[in-house]
Amino acid sequence: MxxxxxxxxxxxxxxxxxxxxxxxxxxxxxxxxxxxxxxxxxxxxxxxxxxxxxxxxxxxxxxxxxxxxxxxxxxxxxxxxxxxxxxxxxxxxxxxxxxxxxxxxxxxxTPDVSRLPGAAEHALPLKPIDALLPRLQGLDAEVRPGQAVALIGGGAAGFEMSLAMAARLGPRKVRIVLVAGESGLLPGVPAVLRRRAAAALAARGVALHEGANVSEVTEGALRFEERPALAADVVLLATGASxxxxxxxxxxxxxxxxxxxxxxxxxxxxxxxxxxxxxxxxxxxxxxxxxxxxxxxxxxxxxxxxxxxxxGRPLATYTPQQDWLVLLSLGDGHALGTRNGLVFGGRWVWWWKDWIDRRFMARYQAAG
Structure with a gap:
């Protein structure tokens, strides 16, 4: 055969x-x-x-x-x-x-840039993730003190990457802005976690804008229907994919x-x-x-x-988990988390996340 x-x-x-x-x-x-x-x-x-x-x-x-x-x-x-x-x-x-x-x-x-005018020309999408690291290296060379880096998207990816940018570029006096839109910051998670997440952004110098979606990305700015434009020298797109x-x-x-x-x-x-x-x-x-x-x-x-x-054997079925552990890096060795309605945070949560992630990677990086 x-x-x-x-x-x-x-x-x-x-x-x-x-x-x-x-x-x-x-x-x-x-x-x-x-x-x-x-x-x-x-x-x-x-x-x-x-x-x-x-x-x-x-x-x-x-x-x-x-x-x-x-x-x-x-x-x-x-x-x-x-x-x-x-x-x-x-x-x-x-x-x-x-x-x-x-x-x-x-x-x-792939990044969904079609729904937001100007995004294809003026925004850097976070996906596909296999191309993210070269884009970040280019960003390091591009931004200057006093400039603003804006992230569009209030989900977990936008939240974590805004804090990562604060850790990466904040010491260079680069301003970080997270635009969470009408759905707000971290929709779908417990309200306590949203409040703690907002506090974490503020403590690390990330400006949070909620309540209005970006209507257009232009060179140097984010525009809204009924709000003043926000200055943005670099725009990262952390919204839905297509x-x-x-x-x-x-x-x-x-x-x-x-x-x-x-x-x-x-x-x-x-x-x-x-x-x-x-x-x-x-x-x-x-x-x-x-x-x-x-x-x-x-x-x-x-x-x-x-x-x-x-x-030629019968197949199993996949059943998605109804509740799962959410661990969010704050970019500085601390993290927030939630599971089964409980909310927690601190350096120990980062250690926990780090242990889970390293254990996952060890399965595939082993030599044998």
């Missing part, structure tokens, strides 16, 4: 777990290929710490070449350009299409926002040979938030279901 082919498109959080499990237990009769944009896959949970100077960049990067080698997988550095599910071929930017028997997609999401353009041409079933719809087995709707996890996917019947914690939890289920599909 001819050897069959499992193609992993994307080096996201779920796929690194798939590779780790394949390294521990090879899949007989199958060859594996990982196609990813970058040799190093960043762990989103540690990137605010990298931006703040609490970690060296390499501490938050998974060497996908080494991980693929341990799993016996071929590595292709390229990006996805299209998909032909009928022919079971994936099209890439550089080179011939890649045929597959089973395909798993974990390519993440699906990759190639998904619209794939013929796969998508949700109203364009993300790939997947069953609880993580199979694409109507496509049993295609699986997906992480931000690229939208789970039925109720989509999970676009957050790394869900991609991490999907990894073991995805790994086992790919093996089960390859071996």
């Amino acid at each position: 001819a050897e069959r082919h499992l193609l992993l498109a994307g080096g996201g959080h779920a796929h690194v777990e798939v590779l780790r499990r394949l390294a521990a237990r090879p899949l007989a009769g199958w060859r594996i290929t990982l196609l990813t944009r970058e040799r190093h896959s960043p762990y989103s949970g540690m990137l605010p710490g990298v931006a703040a100077g609490l970690y060296h960049p390499e501490q938050a990067l998974i060497d996908t070449r080494a991980l693929a080698a341990r799993a016996g997988a071929a590595l292709v550095i390229d990006s996805v350009e299209g998909l032909d599910p009928g022919a079971r071929r994936l099209h890439r930017a550089s080179g011939d299409p890649i045929a597959y028997d089973l395909l798993s997609i974990d390519t993440g999401a 699906p990759a353009e190639w998904l619209a041409r794939s013929g796969l079933v998508r949700d109203g926002r364009g993300f790939l719809l997947v069953e609880p087995t993580l199979q694409a709707v109507g496509q049993p040979a295609i699986f997906a996890a992480g931000d690229v996917a939208s789970l039925l019947p109720e989509p999970a938030p676009k957050a790394g914690v869900f991609a991490v939890r999907q990894g073991p289920v995805l790994a086992e279901n790919l093996r089960a599909a390859a071996e």
Whole structure:
């Protein structure tokens, strides 16, 4: 019987777990290929710490070449350009299409700059995260004392990165502004945590603007419908992400926002040979938030279901957690957190977060 082919498109959080499990237990009769944009896959949970100077960049990067080698997988550095599910071929930017028997997609999401006028021309998106570190290095060279760096987006990413920028650029007398918009700071978390988060911003010199959405990004300013403009020499975009353009041409079933719809087995709707996890996917019947914690939890289920599909066995279902631990770095060795309605903070919370993150990374950075 001819050897069959499992193609992993994307080096996201779920796929690194798939590779780790394949390294521990090879899949007989199958060859594996990982196609990813970058040799190093960043762990989103540690990137605010990298931006703040609490970690060296390499501490938050998974060497996908080494991980693929341990799993016996071929590595292709390229990006996805299209998909032909009928022919079971994936099209890439550089080179011939890649045929597959089973395909798993974990390519993440792209920054959604289309909804905000001027964002494409005048804002630096935080996603894709594998390109964030080079953008931060460019930012270091660009900003000057007295200038303002504004972050648009009041969710966890905007909150953590605003404090990371305060730690990184505040000593250079650069002003940091967080624009949380109409939804406000950290929507959906307990009110006590929102108050403590606002206090943490104020204590670290980050100006918080809530209650109005940015209507346009222009050179040097953020504009609003009914408020005065805010000066902003550099704008970072931490708002929602959008699906990759190639998904619209794939013929796969998508949700109203364009993300790939997947069953609880993580199979694409109507496509049993295609699986997906992480931000690229939208789970039925109720989509999970676009957050790394869900991609991490999907990894073991995805790994086992790919093996089960390859071996012709029944698949398991993924059930998103209803409550999860939230730990937010304050950029200076302190953190805030919440779980089950409890809110806590301090240096010990940062130590806890640091221990969790380092333990996660050790699974994939080990030499053997």
